[in-house]
Amino acid sequence: MRRFSILAVACLVVALAFTTNAWSFGRKTVIKIGINAPITGDIPKVGEGTKYAAEMWLEDVKKAGGLEVGGKKYPVELVIEDNEAKAESAVKANTKMITEDEVLVIVGPQSSKQAVPAGDVANNYETPMISPWSTNPNTTKDRPYVFRGCFLDPFQGPVLANFITEEFGFKKAAVLYDVASDYPKGLAEFFKQAWEKLHGPGSVVAYESFTTKDTDFSSQLTKIIKSGAQVLFTPQYYNEVALIVQQAHELGWKGPIVGSDSWGSAETVQLCGKDCYGLFFSTHYAAAGATGATKAFIDRYQKKYGYVPDDVAALTWDSLGIVKTAIESLDKLTGKIKKDRKAVRDAMARVKNYKGITGQMTFTEDGDPIKCAVIVRISDKGEYEFYKSVCP
Amino acid sequence: MESTKSNPTLSQDGFWSRLRSGLARVPVIGWLAGGLCAVMVEYFLGDALSYYLGLPKIPVLFGFVTMLKKPLLIPSSTAYVILVYLIPLVAVGLLTAGPANRLAAFLHRRALWLSAIIHLVLLYTIIHIWSDISDYRLLLLKLTMIAIMLTLSINVINGYMGEFSCSHPGFMALGAYSASTMTLILFTNDKLFGPALLPPALGPYCYPLALIFGGVVAALGALVVAIPSFRTRGDYLAIISLAFMFIVKSVIENLEFVGGPRGMGSQPNWSNLPTVFVWTVLCVWVINNFVRSTMGKALNAVRDNEMAADAMTVDTRKTKIVTFMFGAFWAGVAGGLFAHVLRYVNPGTFGIQKLAEILAMVYFGGLNSVVGSVVGAVSINLLSEMLRPLELFKWIVIPLLLILVMIYRPTGLIAFREFDVRKILRPKQ
Numbered sequence: 001m002r003r004f005s006i007l008a009v010a011c012l013v014v015a016l017a018f019t020t021n022a023w024s025f026g027r028k029t030v031i032k033i034g035i036n037a038p039i040t041g042d043i044p045k046v047g048e049g050t051k052y053a054a055e056m057w058l059e060d061v062k063k064a065g066g067l068e069v070g071g072k073k074y075p076v077e078l079v080i081e082d083n084e085a086k087a088e089s090a091v092k093a094n095t096k097m098i099t100e101d102e103v104l105v106i107v108g109p110q111s112s113k114q115a116v117p118a119g120d121v122a123n124n125y126e127t128p129m130i131s132p133w134s135t136n137p138n139t140t141k142d143r144p145y146v147f148r149g150c151f152l153d154p155f156q157g158p159v160l161a162n163f164i165t166e167e168f169g170f171k172k173a174a175v176l177y178d179v180a181s182d183y184p185k186g187l188a189e190f191f192k193q194a195w196e197k198l199h200g201p202g203s204v205v206a207y208e209s210f211t212t213k214d215t216d217f218s219s220q221l222t223k224i225i226k227s228g229a230q231v232l233f234t235p236q237y238y239n240e241v242a243l244i245v246q247q248a249h250e251l252g253w254k255g256p257i258v259g260s261d262s263w264g265s266a267e268t269v270q271l272c273g274k275d276c277y278g279l280f281f282s283t284h285y286a287a288a289g290a291t292g293a294t295k296a297f298i299d300r301y302q303k304k305y306g307y308v309p310d311d312v313a314a315l316t317w318d319s320l321g322i323v324k325t326a327i328e329s330l331d332k333l334t335g336k337i338k339k340d341r342k343a344v345r346d347a348m349a350r351v352k353n354y355k356g357i358t359g360q361m362t363f364t365e366d367g368d369p370i371k372c373a374v375i376v377r378i379s380d381k382g383e384y385e386f387y388k389s390v391c392p
Numbered sequence: 393m394e395s396t397k398s399n400p401t402l403s404q405d406g407f408w409s410r411l412r413s414g415l416a417r418v419p420v421i422g423w424l425a426g427g428l429c430a431v432m433v434e435y436f437l438g439d440a441l442s443y444y445l446g447l448p449k450i451p452v453l454f455g456f457v458t459m460l461k462k463p464l465l466i467p468s469s470t471a472y473v474i475l476v477y478l479i480p481l482v483a484v485g486l487l488t489a490g491p492a493n494r495l496a497a498f499l500h501r502r503a504l505w506l507s508a509i510i511h512l513v514l515l516y517t518i519i520h521i522w523s524d525i526s527d528y529r530l531l532l533l534k535l536t537m538i539a540i541m542l543t544l545s546i547n548v549i550n551g552y553m554g555e556f557s558c559s560h561p562g563f564m565a566l567g568a569y570s571a572s573t574m575t576l577i578l579f580t581n582d583k584l585f586g587p588a589l590l591p592p593a594l595g596p597y598c599y600p601l602a603l604i605f606g607g608v609v610a611a612l613g614a615l616v617v618a619i620p621s622f623r624t625r626g627d628y629l630a631i632i633s634l635a636f637m638f639i640v641k642s643v644i645e646n647l648e649f650v651g652g653p654r655g656m657g658s659q660p661n662w663s664n665l666p667t668v669f670v671w672t673v674l675c676v677w678v679i680n681n682f683v684r685s686t687m688g689k690a691l692n693a694v695r696d697n698e699m700a701a702d703a704m705t706v707d708t709r710k711t712k713i714v715t716f717m718f719g720a721f722w723a724g725v726a727g728g729l730f731a732h733v734l735r736y737v738n739p740g741t742f743g744i745q746k747l748a749e750i751l752a753m754v755y756f757g758g759l760n761s762v763v764g765s766v767v768g769a770v771s772i773n774l775l776s777e778m779l780r781p782l783e784l785f786k787w788i789v790i791p792l793l794l795i796l797v798m799i800y801r802p803t804g805l806i807a808f809r810e811f812d813v814r815k816i817l818r819p820k821q
Contacts, residue, residue, distance in 0.1 A: 082786075088535065088734055096452075113741075116657060180653055182653040182654045182655070
C-alpha cells in the first residue's frame, strides 16, 4: 500500500519536473486593471457598455505597446469581474481582484448600491478605485482611495432648477420619482431644495412618488396636472421615462418634462418615440453634434458594437483615461504592489484639468470631479442634441 | 454494509480496491488530521510550489478559477491540487488510521461534547490556516457559513414542516437592520445616528446581544406570516409570505432614519472568522437538536398530514408558530452577521434575487436534512465563485446543474437524512 503511494508521488514529481521545464513562466511586472461591472443581473446593458469601453481602451493601449512609466513600457491586462448587480458580489469581486489578481487600480462598480460597499473594500486595502457612474456621496466620502468619474446629485439638482428658471421662467414645478430607488429619490430631493431656494417654500406644488416596477402613473399624474405645475421633473430610468411621458401626454399635460442623466440611455427614445421629442435633460455628454475626441469615440464605438454609446461607456472611457494619465505620470513602478497602489492614488489625486470626452475634470479632496453638466435636447429626429453647458 | 467496506478480501485485490478499503477505515478525526496537514503544506510550501509549477499565484479555489481563465495552466493547477491537498490528505489519513481510530474510540467512550469540541477545534484550525492565505478565501468562507445558517433555517420551514415560505429575505433584512441599528447607535460614531452612546471598546462583547436582538426582531416579524399559515397552505401561503418579504422591503425603503433606499453603512467589522464560525456551529447544533426533538417529529407530522396530526394530539398551531419564529430567528442572526461582513446593507439586497438564491441552495442540498443544507449552501456558494470566469455562462451551468439534480434526485442531493453526530465521529475499526 505505502509502496504504491510512494511510487505515485515519485511519478508525479518526475512528471511535474518536466511540466515546469515545459511551462517556464516567469513573474514579471504586468499592470493589471480591474473592471467591476454588472455583466449579468438587473442592468446588463450598463455592464456591456463598461466592458466594451474597457476593451476599446485596452486595444489602444496594446497598440501603443503598453503603458509607459519612466521610459519603460509595461504590458497591461484587464481583469473583468461580474458583480451580478449585487452588493455582496461587488464586494467579493473587489476582494478577489485586490488580493488574488493583485490589480493596481479598479474601475467600477457603476451603480451606487454596489459602489458604496465595494469602495469600502478598496479603501481598506489601500487600492485606488474609480467609479465612473456612481452618484451617491457616500461612495467617496472619507475614502481617500476612492474616486468617481461623474458629477454628484447635489450639483445636478441645482443645475436643472437654474436651467428651468432661466429657460422658461417658470415658478411652479412638479416632481415625480421612484421612492424605492436610491438615485431618483436623492436627485428629487436635491432638485426640490434648489427649486424652493429659488422660488420660495411651496413652489414645488406636487411632489409625487411611486415604487420601482410600477407601470401606471395616472393617479400621480392627475394630481400633478391639477396642482397647476408648469413643469414636470422626473429623474427616472429609460423604461419608466417612456411610460411617464406617454401617460402624461395622454392625460393632457402640456408643459415641458425635464429629466436627469438617467435618461441618457439609447433606449429612451426607442421606447418613448415622438412623445419625447423636444424634451430636455441634463447629462454628462451629448452624442449628437459631438466634436473632436468625443466624436471619434462615438464613431469608433458605433462601428464596432453597432449602437451609439451611452454615458456609462463614455464615463468608463474617461475613468480609464484618468487611470492611464495617473500611471504614466509616475517616475517608475517598483513592482511592489502596495507601494505602486499608493503612488497611483496620489497621482490620481494630482490629476488637473484632465480633458475627457465628457468634459474637463479635476478631483476635489473627496475624490469627486469638478466638471460641467450638459443640457441635452431630444431633437425632432430623436437624437440627443447639445443645448448648453452648465459649469460649477 | 460495514463488513463489506472493512473487509478487503471480499473485493478484488487491486490497488484501487485496497485504497478504497483503506480509506473507509479512516475516521473523521483522521480526515481532519489529513486536512490540517494539507493546509499546513499549502501555508508553508504553497508559494514556492506554485512558483515552480508556473502558476501566477497560489490557486485560490482549488485551481478552478485559474483553469477556466487560462486553460494552458490546467496541468499545473491539477498538479498543485494533487500535491497540496490530495496527497497529504490521503497519505496522512491512511498513515494515521490506526492511532486515529484508537483516539476516536477513546473519545467515543467519553462525553460527546468533549469529542465534538476537539473535532470542531481541528476543523476551525484547518479553515483558519486555509483562509490565512488570502482575504478572498476569508470573505468567501464567511459568506458561505452565513449561507449555511440561512439554508438550515429555511429548511426547518420548507423542508421539515413542508410549508413553502418565501419570506426568508424579509427575515434576514429585519435581522440585518436591527442588529446594525443597535451596533451603530450604541457603539459607533457614524453619520446616521451620531456619536456612540456606549464606549466602543464594549462593542465586541455586546455583539452577540445585537445579533440575538436581530434574531428576535425577525422572529416577531415571523408571527405575521405564522398566523395566516393556520388557514392557508401551499401556494396561498407562498403568496402571503412573498408579500411579507415585499412589505419588509418597502417599509425599510420608506424609513428615512435607517437610510431609506440609500442603505446603511459603516457597521463595525466584528464578523470575523471565529465569530461567524461559532454562530454557525451553534446554529447547526440547535437546529439539529430541534428537528430531532418531539417538536421536530411534530413538524414532519404536520407536513405529511395536518389533519391526522391534529387528531393525534399534535398542537398544529403551536408547532407552526414556534417553527416560523425559530426559523426566522436564525435567519435574523444570519442577516446580522451578513450586515457586519459586508458593512453595508440596503433594502435592494433582500429581494427576489436573494430568495431565489436561498431556495436554490435548500432544494439543491436536500429537504429535511441538516447535512443536505450544509452541502447545498457550500456547493452553490463555491460553484458560483469557481465559475466566475465563465461570466454569462455561469447562469447556464448552475441552473442546468439544478435541473439535473431535480431530475435524478427530486428531493435534493442528500435529503431525509438524519445528522447523528455520535455516529459520524465514531471509530471506523
